[in-house]
Amino acid sequence: MLRMDDGAVAAAMFTTNQFAAAPVRISRDYLRNSRGHASVLIVNSGCANAATGPHGYADAQLIGDCVAQECGCAPDAVLMNSTGIIGKRLPVNNIEKAIVPLASSCVQGSAESFARAIMTTDTRLKMSTRLVDAIGSNGVANANSQNVKNTMNQAQIRVTGVAKGAGMIHPNMATMIAVITTDAALEPNELDAMLRVAVEQSFHRISIDGDTSTNDSVFAFATAQRGAAADHKELQRAFCEVARELAHMIVCDGEGFTRAFEVRVRGAASATDALAVSKTMATSMLVRCAITGGDPNWGRLLAAAGRSGAKVDPERVSLCVGDVVLFQHGQPADTPKQIAAAEFSKANVIIELDLGLGAHEDFFISSGLTQEYVKLNSEYST
Amino acid sequence: MLRMDDGAVAAAMFTTNQFAAAPVRISRDYLRNSRGHASVLIVNSGCANAATGPHGYADAQLIGDCVAQECGCAPDAVLMNSTGIIGKRLPVNNIEKAIVPLASSCVQGSAESFARAIMTTDTRLKMSTRLVDAIGSNGVANANSQNVKNTMNQAQIRVTGVAKGAGMIHPNMATMIAVITTDAALEPNELDAMLRVAVEQSFHRISIDGDTSTNDSVFAFATAQRGAAADHKELQRAFCEVARELAHMIVCDGEGFTRAFEVRVRGAASATDALAVSKTMATSMLVRCAITGGDPNWGRLLAAAGRSGAKVDPERVSLCVGDVVLFQHGQPADTPKQIAAAEFSKANVIIELDLGLGAHEDFFISSGLTQEYVKLNSEYST
DSSP, X not given: OEEOOTTOEEEEEEOOOTTOOHHHHHXXXXXXXXXXXXXXXXXXXXXXXXXXXXXXXXXHHHHHHHHXXXXXXXXXXXXXXXXXXXXOOOOHHHHHHHHHHXXXXXXXXXXXXXXXXXXXXXXXXXXXXXXXXXXXXXXXXXXXXXXXXXXXXXXXXXXXXXXXXXXXXXXXXXXXEEEEEEOSOOOHHHHHHHHXXXXXXXXXXXXXXXXXXXXXXXXXXXXXXXXXXXXXXXXXXXXXXXXXXXXXXXXXXXXXXXXXXXXXXXXESSHHHHHHHHHHHHXXXXXXXXXXXXXXXXXXXXXXXXXXXXXXXXXXXXXXXXXXXXEETTEEOOOOHHHHHHHHTSSEEEEEEEOSSOSEEEEEEEEOOOHHHHHHXXXXXX | OEEOOTTOEEEEXXXXXXXXXXXXXXXXXXXXXXXXXXXXXXXXXXXOOOSOHHHHHHHHHHHHHHHHHHHTSOGGGEEEEEEEETTOOOOHHHHHHHHHHHHHHOOTTOHHHHHHHTOSSOSSOOEEEEEEEEESSSSOOOSOOXXXXXXXXXXXXXXXXXXXXXXXXXXXXXXXXXXXXXXXXXXXXXXXXXXXXXXXXXXXXXXXXXXXXXXXXXXXXXXXXXXXXXXHHHHHXXXXXXXXXXXXXXXXXXTTOOOEEEXXXXXXXXXXXXXXXXXXXXXXXXXXXXXXXXXXXXXXHHHHHXXXXXXXXXXXXXXXXXXXEEEETTEEOOOXXXXXXXXXXXXXXXXXXXXXXXXXXXXXXXXXXXXXXXXXXXXXXO
């Protein structure tokens, strides 16, 4: 459970899956009713409460009402999410019993304990923080957001994000949850816009298995505790950095993880093409198998680009991995296999494709597909 | 090498990948030049001749010219395909040397030896034949095409198909090749139309790994040897049956194959939706992992349907596997896990989803994703 002072500003982005879970649909409704305000976020694991029909919706509503009563807020000030098996009913009684001790045990500034509480099959805590100077006493915002060491002063605004990964092993945690909080003063529409920009450059650029789950949700809260405003450009940058760091942590903590890779596409004829090519290359099963093996089978990268639906002219295409050129202007570059293999065997493989057609660029991050992943995801859900 | 009598009618469908291999581009050009005629098809393995630029195109052209000279036909009467590593040049000299003995060793009616010759990582011969009564002596076509036993008479027209699978292990056979021949008399546009209908219901409804390769090609030849016409509806049915049987053989001979499954979607609001839902469900990595494990994790099937982009109303959806109902009108059906698991553990799992929205239906066939597949495809291409 995450509690904010009453009147905290809230925003969220939810899965586009049409089998969106009951807690997703409720949170969406409540957020609209409250015009972007919330006091509590409650999360459970083990049961996704998706594909559970009207009963599932009523179960989630009941939990929300209990939380509202215990925390002394309006029912629509409670946002929620669930993660776990699809098609199973929530154990409402068990959750109800847990709400009283949960509400009383919440302490201020305990983002880390929340991050720990939402871990399921995650092997590592996923948390990221940036500080931004407040506009206030001296009236000037610091031009750079910065990594948090152990220092913080009253004139700084904090942006903290936590996430649980897209691990989908038993009990089928088909869910990514992330929460970004800030003590800046923001209007609901400002927070919403800031979250959307950050998500587009982070969680919308990673893939573990290509499946958009029924429960994926990213929440943002602005508590205005410091009452101070930050330069919006700086705050946006902090949001983006936090989201991107969390997204990278999720990729690197996927099941059976061995190696991450990033596909950077430039020279595309349109923004849509740039994303389509980078996403198709990063999510190709054959590419991901090659990455796992450190196999410089770069033909698979070109084949993925060629089937992406984007405009591609082979004669204009160049492909690099790390610092090594593999294909240039429609011709193989005759790079010795061992040199290419060394690049494909790095912990973080960087693949750069220049389409040579325009000025648009984009990127996508994924990981090698491993036997361990298949093993974990083939196991019985029972 | 497959030789037809001069003047055989030819049609083909090629990969839509923009990195289409040189032999694909040449075959496409030649078929257009010859207005749908060809005398020879030559296929090599080990090298895809894709992403090889103008040199690769010239290499393939050279091979084609050698074949034309040896077989005494026009250069554009030679169709071709290559399968193997992308980005490697053809060993032109070796192939040239093989053409003379190859041309002289071709014997009539040896579809089986051709089927055997194009096998690479295939573990089984893929061949299918149907007979259709000719319209001729008695002027009436038999209403049913039939499986070939060991009987065949002069009044019957033969449709024979062979294929090599979509195996992609070392040396990276990222190619599906199929050839369907008939001794019926057909015009080029008739053969082309017949092939397109058959491919749409077969090769366009299977997936091994979601990657459209640079070399995928399906050829059809009508040799008019019997000079007889068949009822077109019967002939079309024979083409469809042959193509569908070959497609199923390809799925069941994919690397690391353990179990096939077919997703049948009905009640879709549009034909596009019906295909989108069945394809998304059949190609979902999480679904394919569950199939491998015989895991009745049916929530993944609904989640895949929900992210397919098609119109889905959870309250109207029903899901069955085999004869067992898992989800009905927006509610889990409370089927015991063991009963569902038994259906998910069959050699050929049948999944039926009713969207309850309209009259459109479609299907898609795939196989469980296995650790063996990942292992084979992670290995060095070197």
